[in-house]
Amino acid sequence: MPMAHATRSPAGDNQPPEFAPRDLWRDDLALREAVEREGAAGFAPRIAAYGALAGDRLLALAADAHRDRPRLRRFDAAGQRIDRVEFHPAYHAVMQAAIEHGVAGLSWREPQPGAHVARAALGYLHYQAEPGSSCPLTMTHAAVPVLRREPGLREWADKAAAPHYDPRELPIAAKAGVTLGMGMTEKQGGSDVRSNTTTATPLRGGDPEYALAGHKWFLSAPMSDAFLVLAQAPGGLTCLLVPRRLPDGERNAFRLLRLKDKLGDWSNASSEVEFNGARGWRVGKEGHGIATILEMVMLTRLDCMLGSAGLMRMALACAVHHCRHRRAFGKRLIEKPLMRNVLTDLAIEAEAALALSLRVARAVDAARQDPREAAFARVATAIGKYWVCKRATAFVAEAQECLGGNGYIEESLLPRLYRQAPLNSIWEGAANIQCLDVLRALRDPATGVALMAGLDVARGLHPAFDATIASLGKRMAEPGVDESDARTLVERLALALQAAVLLRAGNPLADAFCRSRLDRCRGLAFGTLPAGTRFEGVLERVLPAD
Template sequence: MTTTADSRPVSRPTAHTHDVTNQAPPLVGHDVAEDPVLLEGVRREGAEWYLDDLHRIGRRTGSEEVQRWADEANRHEPELRTHDRYGNRVDEVDFHPAYHSLMDVAISEGLAGAPWADDRPGVHVARAAGFMVWSSAEAGHGCPVSMTYAVVPALRNSPGLAAAYEPLLTSRVYDPGLRAPGAKRGLLAGMGMTEKQGGTDVRANTTTAVAASDGSWRLRGHKWFTSAPMNDLFLVLAQAPGGLSCFLVPRVLPDGARNTFRIQRLKDKLGNRSNASSEPEFDDTVGWLVGEEGKGVRTIIDMVTMTRLDCVLGSASGTRAALAQAAHHARYRSVFGARLVDQPLMRNVLADLALESEAATTLALRIAGATDRAQRGDAGERAFLRLATAVGKYWVCKRQPAAVAEALECLGGNGYDEASGMPRLYREAPLNGIWEGSGNVNALDVLRALVREPESLEAFRAEVEAAGGADARLDTAWREVLGELTRPEDAELRARRLVERLALVLQGSLLVRHAPAAVADAFCASRLAGDRGLAFGTLPPDTDLGAILERLPAGLA
């Protein structure tokens, strides 16, 4: 505001200092499933019949509405209500409507337990692809979806319980809220394994279970990490007289009474903010034995194996989502007179990230295909799955944080801004490396499989050697791995290096057989032959970057 000579005020228009230019538009309104690597893998692993549905999910995932849901579900975190207004214990968790919208789509699209009620060949591959596409929008709500998918094979260790609950666990109806299981149209499941004094060492658990006269059991103790506490059913490990055992614990009993499930607090986590993770306390809590008494780890491992598959799927999905954002930014952003995507060094970075993503996606879908065929009685695929799942869980989950960090850097300061969505992807990145066993746990699990289940190594060997003679670098790397396997001394000390090499030769074999020559050549040169720097963007000068970048999802190259 200024004044005239006679002191009368004069209004001036608001200053206009600049126009907004050289900024990428939001990455919305696209089909997330329009990805050649994903689509080829789905066809190869036997679920081509699912492609129309996958594209439909992909278009919805890429919509502005779903992107808004993802942001809101993480900004408005779950809230714990231990008591109602009258002082009654309720132990409920309230979620933002956006979370429920995400869950509703996931369940109705069959991404939870539905595949177990579908006998079509490739159904687990279809579900894996749908899960990868949908969870790329928001990872947190994928936790209850994954656990519900994974609980079914474990519950089948007790046919009576499976008969009672499986039809609702395989339902495509999302029916939130605590009510008697029989009064609901669909159920969600979770698990309670770890305790504060043991963590991974579940045999150190102190939660106890004693048999009741009515055939149920009564549990007493405390769990350290139990996610999605508003789910309907939980598989819980507890010490019975016969040893560590697995129990099915419902939040609400069949007669409608609340089971004792006192939520002490919700975890304040690095990421995964939309998903509530809790510390429940059991006190005369009702449960039913699943499997044999004293065989709890063997029983619940069926669930853990399936959730480890989802860790691989989720990390491959998160890596691809970060790559998509980086490539989209580079396509629109100009620096020093040229688009970033056309500049040699940025092309090297993007191509290197694309290699990492393609290798992760291809391996994830191969494991999903083995899962599907193993469920149909294929013993060779079951043996392969035993080793490949642990190897894939270790490596793909380990690579995600590094890849997401590099993709974030491609956006510069824009990537550090919450509005870009990249910080959320970055916070999510370490989770799958920890969930269902950290890197050390999975590396040691590989050693156990090699010793106790030699058929798993033979199946793994057959998969790698299917590409024998096609690339000398792959052949040399595999011979070196086989040499490492003949040295049992200090095996635990070398376990991470061994598992890393197992993962890389497996990915190399898959790419040599199934990817374009330029992709396979660049992977073997940079991952197997040692011609690689420590950062992304260090591919050899003779790499065909253009051919690799052509494999980016549609519209991003």
């Protein structure tokens, strides 16, 4: 019987080839430059290996992890309460790869210059491939330094930093590595954690062990081995480590009420929880829970920035790839002047987001030895978290539009990125919380000095930048900022910080960034770069030609 010949539809002649697999490190010149500039060049081979893995195997696994969402199994076959969150095997494969490559623990296992920058680069690459799993990875990473200060919890800290993933529900003594979640917010308070009503009652006088009673409206990553929880102890709001399994192997006394049905972040589980005498171990002093959590939150907020920068990068790469191959009205889309304006504008935004994120990671690296860098990290994290995360949703929507209808169907990566985009702006304190945190930080004169020092490194390199920091200097010298105007100030600070990093690096996009973001000579939408902006070479910098 003769073999039938496949036919190709006429429409197929004008459809771009598959975007993936890709090497996310090789394709990303801006990332390679930033890693070297911020002091992590020694880690480049390891970051490169993960970039190749993320753009190939992990990106493929992510499709299954998102399509088959986690499910809560409350009872086993014998009717025993188990409250187990079940995942597609692809999710566990992604988590294993991430933890083994250091996405959660590199900073703490290898505490050398550049380690935080290297881990930040790994997290940025990971978020492009599978953002949902970044939630437990970042919380596990952020918990390590506070746990290390408690001698009785040292095993938890060491195993959180270990390069081993074990999803089984076992007591810590039986595991080589653990993951950690977090429970702070309650129904009645949200971000106002001082209004929490969950109680922590000491079991014995002077002992760090407590019994918890109450609820959490959001318990992040409920499949984790333990959770950092805020509760009201006799001495005030206190942070406690609440394990899933007690040292003797018994289930701890809490129940998962349901998994949240979320807009996006489908591969990750979030839940509501009820504590019924659950045992927890104090982290830090009684009444110092907010201070303990805030140390972790500075690290998780940095990961929000990195995640949003990663989303921007992946959305931009998909848009450039599509426009290189799609033809309309006689030319490839990427040859159309207005489309080049849109794509170039997105490229500038994405590169500035990455540049600021890795600059903050370098400040975290240096914070223990340099008080000025510590102060800079404190305020720049809140500034960057506000602005980079706020920009992500509009950015992804614009990239999606570049693909037209193809960007709106689930075979594309763009719907997944679009659903994910608002989350980082909400998580770990929404936009207003970040802006108010900046105002509080600037009440300390040392913080203002550190911030201006971070800007002064680029003084004299661009007239629009010089005018901006002169204006900001005057404003920060005033007695106070009206709270209602906080977003305006933080936005200008974010843009100035991004410009400073780009200018200091001699980045080829720095002039266009300053002219379009600082001069205010453009429209409000992406694709409104001012006349005279040079588009040549920008998109080739974004993504190498196939």
